[in-house]
Amino acid sequence: MFRTVLIANRGEIACRIARTCRILGVRTVAVYSDADADALHVHACDEAWPIGPAPARESYLNTDRILEVARRSGADAIHPGYGFLSENADFAEACDRAGVRFIGPPASAIRAMGSKSAAKSIMQEAGVPLVPGYHGDDQSPEHLQAVAEEIGYPVLIKASAGGGGKGMRRVDDPQDFGDALDGARREARASFGDDTVLLEKYLLQPRHVEVQVFADGHGNAVHLFERDCSVQRRHQKVIEEAPAPGLSEDKRRAMGEAAVAAARAIGYQGAGTVEFIMDAHGEFFFMEMNTRLQVEHPVTEMITGEDLVAWQLQVAAGAPLPRTQEALSFSGHAFEARIYAEDPERDFLPAIGTVAGLRTPEENRHVRIDTGIREGDTISMHYDPMIAKLVVWDSDRSAALLRLRNALQAFTVAGTTTNVRFLDRIAGHPAFADGGVDTGFIETYRSDLFPAPTPPSDRVLAVAALYELLSVDQAAAERARGSADPWSPWHATDGWQPNSDNHHVLHFLDGDNDLEVVAHYRRDCFLLDLPGGTVRAEGTLAADGRLRVALDGVHLDARALQTDDRLRVSIAAEDRELVIHDPLAAGMADEVREGSLTAPMPGTVLQVMVNEGDHVEEGAALMVLEAMKMEHTIRAFVSGKVDKINFREGEQVSEGAELLAIAAEE
Ligand code: ADP
Numbered sequence: 001m002f003r004t005v006l007i008a009n010r011g012e013i014a015c016r017i018a019r020t021c022r023i024l025g026v027r028t029v030a031v032y033s034d035a036d037a038d039a040l041h042v043h044a045c046d047e048a049w050p051i052g053p054a055p056a057r058e059s060y061l062n063t064d065r066i067l068e069v070a071r072r073s074g075a076d077a078i079h080p081g082y083g084f085l086s087e088n089a090d091f092a093e094a095c096d097r098a099g100v101r102f103i104g105p106p107a108s109a110i111r112a113m114g115s116k117s118a119a120k121s122i123m124q125e126a127g128v129p130l131v132p133g134y135h136g137d138d139q140s141p142e143h144l145q146a147v148a149e150e151i152g153y154p155v156l157i158k159a160s161a162g163g164g165g166k167g168m169r170r171v172d173d174p175q176d177f178g179d180a181l182d183g184a185r186r187e188a189r190a191s192f193g194d195d196t197v198l199l200e201k202y203l204l205q206p207r208h209v210e211v212q213v214f215a216d217g218h219g220n221a222v223h224l225f226e227r228d229c230s231v232q233r234r235h236q237k238v239i240e241e242a243p244a245p246g247l248s249e250d251k252r253r254a255m256g257e258a259a260v261a262a263a264r265a266i267g268y269q270g271a272g273t274v275e276f277i278m279d280a281h282g283e284f285f286f287m288e289m290n291t292r293l294q295v296e297h298p299v300t301e302m303i304t305g306e307d308l309v310a311w312q313l314q315v316a317a318g319a320p321l322p323r324t325q326e327a328l329s330f331s332g333h334a335f336e337a338r339i340y341a342e343d344p345e346r347d348f349l350p351a352i353g354t355v356a357g358l359r360t361p362e363e364n365r366h367v368r369i370d371t372g373i374r375e376g377d378t379i380s381m382h383y384d385p386m387i388a389k390l391v392v393w394d395s396d397r398s399a400a401l402l403r404l405r406n407a408l409q410a411f412t413v414a415g416t417t418t419n420v421r422f423l424d425r426i427a428g429h430p431a432f433a434d435g436g437v438d439t440g441f442i443e444t445y446r447s448d449l450f451p452a453p454t455p456p457s458d459r460v461l462a463v464a465a466l467y468e469l470l471s472v473d474q475a476a477a478e479r480a481r482g483s484a485d486p487w488s489p490w491h492a493t494d495g496w497q498p499n500s501d502n503h504h505v506l507h508f509l510d511g512d513n514d515l516e517v518v519a520h521y522r523r524d525c526f527l528l529d530l531p532g533g534t535v536r537a538e539g540t541l542a543a544d545g546r547l548r549v550a551l552d553g554v555h556l557d558a559r560a561l562q563t564d565d566r567l568r569v570s571i572a573a574e575d576r577e578l579v580i581h582d583p584l585a586a587g588m589a590d591e592v593r594e595g596s597l598t599a600p601m602p603g604t605v606l607q608v609m610v611n612e613g614d615h616v617e618e619g620a621a622l623m624v625l626e627a628m629k630m631e632h633t634i635r636a637f638v639s640g641k642v643d644k645i646n647f648r649e650g651e652q653v654s655e656g657a658e659l660l661a662i663a664a665e666e
């Protein structure tokens, strides 16, 4: 076994790898960018070395610097995690040359699978079924369009070098083919520096079922069953599970065998994932092979009881696979929900900000949390905005689903927008409970998953009010302890004010709605006037924001987290952020932004479609912005005249910058 492993990654996966190394008694070396100097992964390792500025290109992708750290820290192996250098064949070779073991497959296997086009040719030869399509060399738009016609619409244009859902465009109408091809190429060039594309028949509402494979340097190859990753947004996974619901034993065996054949065809070693797409009839086709540890590997660990990172280390160190195919089995069911700082309501736009408050469910044998973030950490624009992976296991799917819901409801993040409630709505959807998953799930159930906004319930308002009143109480008690006259009426918090009756008026803003709660002080409780009537409220507030409240005698557990003037209140499935409105401080909060014409986050202007003076209709595309490696189209929110264009193509914009101005017509 290795003595020292350098982990060339950050965030949750770096922490995850460090955990297994610790169990195996392997020393760990972390690397960090300037933005991550105090990150959790730095503290999770025995040593941590700086490798450069925040942008990944200058730090986590800086192979020379990473190899230098490996040499100077005495590392005998490098684990690349996922993303970054994990599928970089040149880096794997550079490791070999430097005499450091790359914990991953041979460079030749990475290269063979790095191009989706070349991978498909190899798989075709190995007899692995493929989606009908074109992965040839003729890349002229005319030829591609003619091939698309042959395949039959809808078709999917994919970046051959693609990953993370980028550089993909579905085309339903031949008329849109040209634009879609340009878009896919542009994104592919920006993300991968290679704009080769392939075409596939677009399967309608397919399932994404992938198989975990493992091979060693002694000719052994096994699979560790499958994962279903069908619930996706923008072709990226949202909730994954193992085993795939409703898969027959025969199908499972067939897929496992096809995956092992794929791994053997390229002389694979280490952990890999063969991704298949499955049509409505249960036919499955090879999609791509990811030559690394996958984000969602924990669900496989939960059902098999194996530690895949330990397997990776053992295989890389030259040992045979820990188990044969016959010795592998699985039990129960596991889910993983990816918790991201992003806004589902704004097409899953990544969010940035400080995780000012973080409350997570208790970890035990049913609940596992893989994270690289702790309270107070910042989600920056430089890296993937993942906050945590929430993983649950139980003896069957419905029991595991219940665990998932409970754990999601106990997960509260304050300070940044997240997808937690959205995940909970998916987990709570009857169609999901039935196991009816396909890649169109989110679209199909859009109206249920994005319910129209409703005002906060009286319960939420009552908890917000109680939180306010109790924290004022606590602050006053603190003051009184330090005061010469603890009985002074100025420390009293029973609403006592000179020349006033004992009540207090609280205001909470929910969007533009100003909600008023009048709290009347009674000896042992408050009477709260809420929109739906008056409620008798009592409660105690713990230091971590947990509130035990009784509303008209009904006891509830709630959580409240305050950051500045924002109060996040969660009670079971309800989770709301309210602004505590202090009428005295008002007047400052009037920065109503016409959101659509400002930059949603820092980025680069890719394209400007209009000129000053142009007349545009509501909804017209005005500008394309690239931010966090994704394209965002800025559209007109009213019809009118383009008054001013503040940025040109290629220019950088900061968050909130006004990109252009439109004079609305009457
Ligand atoms: P797949 O290749 O099937 O999409 P994963 O979902 O495991 O497999 O992750 C894909 C890769 O894309 C990973 O290497 C991950 O680091 C990266 N990735 C995932 N989400 C994002 C994101 N929002 N932005 C940039 N990269 C991402």
Ligand code: ADP
Pocket: 131, 156, 158, 162, 163, 164, 165, 166, 200, 201, 202, 203, 204, 206, 208, 232, 235, 236, 275, 277, 287, 288, 439
């Ligand atoms: P990436 O490298 O970005 O992970 P994949 O080729 O694995 O790219 O595809 C990502 C997702 O896109 C799949 O999980 C699936 O949901 C969808 N997809 C891919 N190919 C097809 C297809 N031919 N028809 C329909 N959906 C597809």
Ligand code: MG
Pocket: 164, 275, 288
């Ligand atoms: Mg994929």
